[in-house]
Amino acid sequence: MTSTSPAQPAEKHVAPQADHGDPATSLIGRIAEGRAWLFLAGLIICFEIWSRVAFGATFVLNPFNLQSIAIFAVAPLLLATGQTFVIISGGIDLSLGFIMGLAAVIAAHATNMAGAAIPLPLAMLAGILAAVIVAGVPGVINGLLISRLRVPPFIGTLGMFGVARGVAFLLAGGTTVPVRNSWFALLGNGRFYGVPYLVLIAAVFVIVMHYLLSQTRFGQHNYAIGANVQAARRAGIDIRGHILRLYVLSAMCAGLGGALYAARFTAGAAQAGEPLLLDSVAAVVIGGASLFGGSGTILGTVAGALVIAVIQYGLVFVNVEPFWQFIAVGVVIIISVLIDQAQRRFSGGRQDE
Amino acid sequence: MNSTDQNAPLLEVRNLSKHFGAVRALNDFSMAVRPGEVVALAGDNGAGKTTLIKAISGVFQPTGGEILLGGQPVAFATPQEAREKGIETIYQDLALADNLSIGANIFLGREPMRKAFGFLPVLDRKAMAEAARETMKRLDFHVSRMNAPVSNFSGGQRQAVAIGRAVYWDAQILIMDEPTAALGVPEQRKVISLIHQLKAQGRGVIFISHNLQDIFAVSDRIVVLRRGVQAGERKISETNHDEVVKLMVGG
Numbered sequence: 001m002t003s004t005s006p007a008q009p010a011e012k013h014v015a016p017q018a019d020h021g022d023p024a025t026s027l028i029g030r031i032a033e034g035r036a037w038l039f040l041a042g043l044i045i046c047f048e049i050w051s052r053v054a055f056g057a058t059f060v061l062n063p064f065n066l067q068s069i070a071i072f073a074v075a076p077l078l079l080a081t082g083q084t085f086v087i088i089s090g091g092i093d094l095s096l097g098f099i100m101g102l103a104a105v106i107a108a109h110a111t112n113m114a115g116a117a118i119p120l121p122l123a124m125l126a127g128i129l130a131a132v133i134v135a136g137v138p139g140v141i142n143g144l145l146i147s148r149l150r151v152p153p154f155i156g157t158l159g160m161f162g163v164a165r166g167v168a169f170l171l172a173g174g175t176t177v178p179v180r181n182s183w184f185a186l187l188g189n190g191r192f193y194g195v196p197y198l199v200l201i202a203a204v205f206v207i208v209m210h211y212l213l214s215q216t217r218f219g220q221h222n223y224a225i226g227a228n229v230q231a232a233r234r235a236g237i238d239i240r241g242h243i244l245r246l247y248v249l250s251a252m253c254a255g256l257g258g259a260l261y262a263a264r265f266t267a268g269a270a271q272a273g274e275p276l277l278l279d280s281v282a283a284v285v286i287g288g289a290s291l292f293g294g295s296g297t298i299l300g301t302v303a304g305a306l307v308i309a310v311i312q313y314g315l316v317f318v319n320v321e322p323f324w325q326f327i328a329v330g331v332v333i334i335i336s337v338l339i340d341q342a343q344r345r346f347s348g349g350r351q352d353e
Numbered sequence: 354m355n356s357t358d359q360n361a362p363l364l365e366v367r368n369l370s371k372h373f374g375a376v377r378a379l380n381d382f383s384m385a386v387r388p389g390e391v392v393a394l395a396g397d398n399g400a401g402k403t404t405l406i407k408a409i410s411g412v413f414q415p416t417g418g419e420i421l422l423g424g425q426p427v428a429f430a431t432p433q434e435a436r437e438k439g440i441e442t443i444y445q446d447l448a449l450a451d452n453l454s455i456g457a458n459i460f461l462g463r464e465p466m467r468k469a470f471g472f473l474p475v476l477d478r479k480a481m482a483e484a485a486r487e488t489m490k491r492l493d494f495h496v497s498r499m500n501a502p503v504s505n506f507s508g509g510q511r512q513a514v515a516i517g518r519a520v521y522w523d524a525q526i527l528i529m530d531e532p533t534a535a536l537g538v539p540e541q542r543k544v545i546s547l548i549h550q551l552k553a554q555g556r557g558v559i560f561i562s563h564n565l566q567d568i569f570a571v572s573d574r575i576v577v578l579r580r581g582v583q584a585g586e587r588k589i590s591e592t593n594h595d596e597v598v599k600l601m602v603g604g
Contacts, residue, residue, distance in 0.1 A: 215475040217464050224450035224461055231448040235462035236433050294452040 036303030073309035079280035082253030090293025091153035095160035100273030102168035103258025107131035108268030135255025143244035168270035188263030226293030369418035386557035396578035411435035441524035456481030509540030
């Protein structure tokens, strides 16, 4: 076939352009990408020095501190993993906090009810399962609102924030629901070779979510949708189906968070996740995701959640008034976004030269 | 492509019309594209170029007339169907996901998977990078960093990625809507040379441009549209700028 094509006009080939692979750019890029882990390391060093100077005691080498920080980070981290997917797609899920509260109440009720009929360990599993599944319901509604009815994610999930909050308080009768199940209490407070079960569960869960985001089509399409939804649509990706699954996924992450909360405190509380919603967004942003969508990683979010947990726990440990936590977390968020902007500008200026 | 007659048209449009209510955006329009041929579509704004390519690429259905692909009449309900039949449209805004690599963009929506540890399905990034490298090489386009997101590349390089995707999926007809419009001069020449590559590979190209210089540099034939009807068709070797402009504005 090529033999039939007419002689090519004397069009000179333009030399291929060098792509910009100089080491300085990629080094800065790496630092910016890994900034959450650098923050974390910096914070730990600061608290270590502070602790030694002020009290002559170690901060980070104290296993009790490490355990406490890890447990502290579990619930925000579970919300933040779901939030990472949503933010990468260019959306946001404001309902996660109260979906977690709703799930905590459901977990408590379901465990108690099942405990009357079946053995306690099975009742515990039934309670967790019920919490995750019920949490999926507001997720389905969020997903349908956003994908079918084109409600902006901010507004759709804000509405669900209110609905989930109301339903959770109604189901809890306006109070906390105690759990009567020794297995559930053990799950929330027991340890395996010194590592709390909650931390183990969260670790396994995070690995699975990391796999989902970085190694599957679902994750790949999520990045594509966040960067250019038109391109994704033209490539034949089912955008509506993806968005629906996305919000169900994030709601179920919050559902698991709620179940683990109920295990830890042996009670379900509607307000369980209230302060955690913004922490989850903060963890994602500190972890390197852009609120405009298209970028972010689960590993970054893990670092972001740990940064917040270290600040909150560390400031208590060194005996600073708790209100400083808010200021410190806020400052870290702002610095993180500034680094992101600077990196974008730096690499942005080199695109079309 | 499989046709034994080298000169049989890859794509033929016969008496195509598209009416929007009383507006006749396209009226009784006919043209053909043969293997290895670049056909330029020219015309003023609103002349019906976009309507024509949207009808060919399945964005909407024509009111009348027919589209033949390799001699067979076809009708596309969606752009996906057109793409599956080998008609790829490369839009001005490129339709790339800027945060993904060249390979990931080529395979967007149909990513290859492999089994890690023998059981866990994971994205086969190596295969994607390999295919991307191979494809870009076929376009005489050399990129060293296959894992970098396409936002790191220049406008011409990104245009090449969009064309590379079409080539990888074996598109026989490429419709290019103003592929040089947003580019600097060296980049425009790179795209022109890419079109020569496509031609040499025996693909058919429909090339829409306002830039007569580009049209004359790359096309074999030019079809001029005016107010939805064909105002003229010329071989590039037998016409000149003045005549084309006259056809476009009418006179």
